[in-house]
Amino acid sequence: MGVLYGRYDLLDSLAAYKVRPAPQDPPGKFETGTGNFEGVCGVLGALEYIEWVGKSFGGQHSERYAADYSGRRLNFKLGMSAIRSYEFELSQALLDILAETPGVTVYGIKDTRRLEERVPTAAFTLMGKSPRRVAEQLDEANIYVWDGNYYALEVTTRLGLEGSGGMVRVGPVHYNTLEEIQRFGEALANLSRQP
Numbered sequence: 001m002g003v004l005y006g007r008y009d010l011l012d013s014l015a016a017y018k019v020r021p022a023p024q025d026p027p028g029k030f031e032t033g034t035g036n037f038e039g040v041c042g043v044l045g046a047l048e049y050i051e052w053v054g055k056s057f058g059g060q061h062s063e064r065y066a067a068d069y070s071g072r073r074l075n076f077k078l079g080m081s082a083i084r085s086y087e088f089e090l091s092q093a094l095l096d097i098l099a100e101t102p103g104v105t106v107y108g109i110k111d112t113r114r115l116e117e118r119v120p121t122a123a124f125t126l127m128g129k130s131p132r133r134v135a136e137q138l139d140e141a142n143i144y145v146w147d148g149n150y151y152a153l154e155v156t157t158r159l160g161l162e163g164s165g166g167m168v169r170v171g172p173v174h175y176n177t178l179e180e181i182q183r184f185g186e187a188l189a190n191l192s193r194q195p
Contacts, residue, residue: 001039054079090120097185103127121171141187
């Protein structure tokens with residue numbers, strides 16, 4: 001979903017490459033067809049969800065933001081802070097597991113003192129196993145991960161990994177649990193011990 005915001009007079013002066021039946025005036029002249037109503041509803045749903053997270057789980061962050069924000073804006077801040085705080089826990093647990101697992105090479109920031117600089121997603125390889133095989137074996141344990149280059153072909157090429165299938169990527173988010181991270185770690189440890 002994209003949003004364009006601008007002063008009306010400036011938008012009016014811009015040429016639009018438009019479909020013939022579109023109006024001459026903004027904002028309609030920038031529309032290439034029927035509006036993305038599903039996307040609009042999705043944005044609303046996402047905002048309502050973040051607001052709910054803020055109301056339900058953001059209390060510990062309210063002192064930080066209550067003086068500067070109120071109403072929905074406060075709830076959005078609280079929701080995003082609660083998500084970020086929990087994702088720090090997930091990142092810590094995930095990086096610890098990857099560091100403890102023999103044969104794992106992590107690509108990207110591994111230092112848990114730098115969690116502010118990363119998200120809980122991690123890309124790794126497991127020595128002696130193709131990324132595809134690791135993904136398939138984790139899938140057999142009901143753990144979903146990705147393998148390949150994730151359209152970052154230049155990255156995997158420069159890392160020398162493209163020819164061997166790229167990397168495995170695991171991406172927990174705030175609705176995953178620490179128990180699920182532990183289960184991932186146990187399954188990965190089992191894989192690392194297999195010939």
